[in-house]
Every structure is written in structure tokens, then in C-alpha cells.
Amino acid sequence: MSSAFLEIIELPNGDFALQKADEDGDALVTITFSKDAKEFLKEHNVTVAKSMINAGIQTVGVISKQIAESDIEEEFRTVH
Known part of the structure; x- marks a missing residue:
């Protein structure tokens, strides 16, 4: 995501x-x-609603970390 700031709004x-x-x-x-x-x-x-969104954001953080770690492991597995 390009923006570091997110907001929760209540719609009409x-x-x-x-x-x-x-x-x-x-x-x-x-x-x-x-x-x-x-x-x-x-x-x-x-x-x-705030708790649900917060839980989702935390889960995305965990998934992002797992993906980043997986990418690092891939770099070390590559043998040329």
C-alpha cells in the first residue's frame, strides 16, 4: 500500500x-x-468494527513477514 496512514470511517x-x-x-x-x-x-x-479491522491488519503483518522470510530463504537456496 502506498499510504502509511489508514482511517476507519462510518459510511452513511x-x-x-x-x-x-x-x-x-x-x-x-x-x-x-x-x-x-x-x-x-x-x-x-x-x-x-475497530477490533475486526485491527485483527485483519495484524494478520496481514504476520503474512507479510512470512512472505518476506520465505523470499530470503529462497535467495539462500539458489545454487549457481
Whole structure:
């Protein structure tokens, strides 16, 4: 991703979106709660959406690290 800054916004329809802070393009992730979930969570829907997005970002970090380590291992396996 080109931007180091991301922001979570609440959309007019009540969904939550993660987007690059300096761009107006499509959201990277959108979270939609069902009517039942909204009724259950009430004002806590913001906290749950932030937690879901945070977990996703952490997982992407782990995957990125694994890919980087895999690329390094590949370099050392190459024999000419």
C-alpha cells in the first residue's frame, strides 16, 4: 500500500470502511453488520468494527513477514 496512514470511517448506511487517509478511492475493507447484530451491539458496533479491522491488519503483518522470510530463504537456496 502506498499510504502509511489508514482511517476507519462510518459510511452513511451504517457500514464501516477502512480506507487510505489521503485518497478518495474505494475502501480497502468494508464491514456490514446485520440488523440483528446492530440491535445486539447497539453503540458498541464501532468498537467491534475497530477490533475486526485491527485483527485483519495484524494478520496481514504476520503474512507479510512470512512472505518476506520465505523470499530470503529462497535467495539462500539458489545454487549457481
